[in-house]
Amino acid sequence: MQISSLADLLNEFVLAEKEILNQQNIKHPPTIGAMYEGLTKDVLEKSIFSELNLKVIKNSFIKGSNTEFDVMLVEGNGDKIPYTDSYTYDPENVIVVIQVKKNLHSKDIKEGYKNLQFIVDYYENVESKPHMIRQFRDGFRSICRKDITAKQAGELSTYEEGVFNTLKLESVLPVRILWGYNGFSNEYAFRKSFVDYLEGNISKDNKNIIGGFGPHNFPNLIICNKYSMMKQNGMPGGVPLNSDNWWSFFTSSAYNPTLFFLELIWTRLTYRFKELSMDVFGEDLTIEPVKPFLDCRIKESDGKLGWEYFYHDYSNESLIEHSVVADWSPIELDEKQFVIINELCKKEQIDLINDDKLEEFIIYESTYTSLAGFLEKLKATGLVYVENNKLKLLTDECQCVFLPDGRVVAADNKSGRLSRWALRELERLKDRK
Structure with a gap:
């Protein structure tokens, strides 16, 4: 029950x-x-x-x-x-x-x-x-x-x-x-x-x-x-x-x-x-x-x-x-946020000091004007944190989902909550069509 x-x-x-x-x-x-x-x-x-x-x-x-x-x-x-x-x-x-x-x-x-x-x-x-x-x-x-x-x-x-x-x-x-x-x-x-x-x-x-x-x-x-x-x-x-x-x-x-x-x-x-x-x-x-x-x-x-x-x-x-x-709904990510979150899902951390190409990547063809501004918005999602100048995931089982309408969402899926939401959302989008 x-x-x-x-x-x-x-x-x-x-x-x-x-x-x-x-x-x-x-x-x-x-x-x-x-x-x-x-x-x-x-x-x-x-x-x-x-x-x-x-x-x-x-x-x-x-x-x-x-x-x-x-x-x-x-x-x-x-x-x-x-x-x-x-x-x-x-x-x-x-x-x-x-x-x-x-x-x-x-x-x-x-x-x-x-x-x-x-x-x-x-x-x-x-x-x-x-x-x-x-x-x-x-x-x-x-x-x-x-x-x-x-x-x-x-x-x-x-x-x-x-x-x-x-x-x-x-x-x-x-x-x-x-x-x-x-x-x-x-x-x-x-x-x-x-x-x-x-x-x-x-x-x-x-x-x-x-x-x-x-x-x-x-x-x-x-x-x-x-x-x-x-x-x-x-x-x-x-x-x-x-x-x-x-x-x-x-x-x-x-x-x-x-x-x-x-x-x-x-x-x-x-x-x-x-x-x-x-x-x-x-x-x-x-x-x-x-x-x-x-x-x-x-x-x-x-x-x-x-x-x-x-x-x-x-x-x-x-x-x-x-x-x-x-x-309840997961966090919707923009393109730059998704790339960084996806990278963190593959490895434990990103070095914010020694990765000399990171800021260039964030600013290039985007609305972000600085790495600091990007990090503040990314931290506000509750998915990441910064410690000792290292960017790390704040979740245990972070996962990203691509939706048919072009959105990319992410959340901690250790309870299966994100998976259940995604299935329901796919059904909703299908019914809309």
């Missing part, structure tokens, strides 16, 4: 079960909490793959933590707490942590955020494993358009280094989700409540730092009713730094929240388990509608580094207008 189909089924299941739970005339808070935690556990169990050694547990702990987490997805066996159904798991074996709320209003956002914000403290001594490094690398590539090797090469700006350190930590941390089944009646109120909470925790001076509000402290996903907020850390979705070095790291949406839920968890699982193919994502030829919510960038103040934030204050009407699914 494709991810979109399962997401639709799960969403219908959640809506139906939520209504049943909402109608229960129960006033005992622990019992109410247990009902919604049980529903979340059931949804998570329906979302994972039976062939993997995974378990969904409730009311359990990460080793070293005094916080009880509502629902967790874990690998292997933990330590059972005597005379309970609860467990303690080593940090590296915890894949997903979910805090559950029947209702998610302003006070619940504050409480849920606090429960998740300092999970980072339990991961200080966790060593990065190969799957974590791959995830970190891909996330960094999508946001900074450079490889993680740029750190050692000394070619990161202060802003990029802030993102580098954040994503390295994100790749080690579990997926953190705050799920409220009822709450805000519109997306604007949901966003505004979270921003109000953040504004109340701004550090006014370096002598009174309020910790726990860096990008890595934010949950990966917050769901309230049919609305979502999600982190764009490249694991899976990523938004590149803009020209002013702002990173649009937190977005919101009114689209099916269970799809974001599945994408987040399945992405983590495909990196962790080699036997799990990228085919689980189906055709993957659409882009879910998300709206910019919070941008961030590193900032120095009185010799100390911290994060500054920018809030995209859209009206509710504007948020409703921008809720249409878009089609």
Whole structure:
């Protein structure tokens, strides 16, 4: 079953079960909490793959933590707490942590955020494993358009280094989700409540730092009713730094929240388990509608580094207008770009200093007036990067496709996405004729 189909089924299941739970005339808070935690556990169990050694547990702990987490997805066996159904798991074996709320209003956002914000403290001594490094690398590539090797090469700006350190930590941390089944009646109120909470925790001076509000402290996903907020850390979705070095790291949406839920968890699982193919994502030829919510960038103040934030204050009407699914498409290349990309597909790199014929080739009979201008446009495609004066591919399996109408397109085809798009496009062009 494709991810979109399962997401639709799960969403219908959640809506139906939520209504049943909402109608229960129960006033005992622990019992109410247990009902919604049980529903979340059931949804998570329906979302994972039976062939993997995974378990969904409730009311359990990460080793070293005094916080009880509502629902967790874990690998292997933990330590059972005597005379309970609860467990303690080593940090590296915890894949997903979910805090559950029947209702998610302003006070619940504050409480849920606090429960998740300092999970980072339990991961200080966790060593990065190969799957974590791959995830970190891909996330960094999508946001900074450079490889993680740029750190050692000394070619990161202060802003990029802030993102580098954040994503390295994100790749080690579990997926953190705050799920409220009822709450805000519109997306604007949901966003505004979270921003109000953040504004109340701004550090006014370096002598009174309020910790726990860096990008890595934010949950990966917050769901309230049919609305979502999600982190764009490249694991899976990523938004590149803009020209002013702002990173649009937190977005919101009114689209099916269970799809974001599945994408987040399945992405983590495909990196962790080699036997799990990228085919689980189906055709993957659409882009879910998300709206910019919070941008961030590193900032120095009185010799100390911290994060500054920018809030995209859209009206509710504007948020409703921008809720249409878009089609994914590869990058269209011009003739010069294709030649260079094709050359990089054949060999690992192009020497920008010692290749004395390169600039002449780029300028000859083209609109480009300099090699530098050409490189800036080529880097903007997200297909290449420059390190130590060498031009290299930023993708794992870059491929180019010639179309009957004369276009040349390129993309990373490691998931087969480009191949699926090309087949669909060929059918579309055939039907047009």
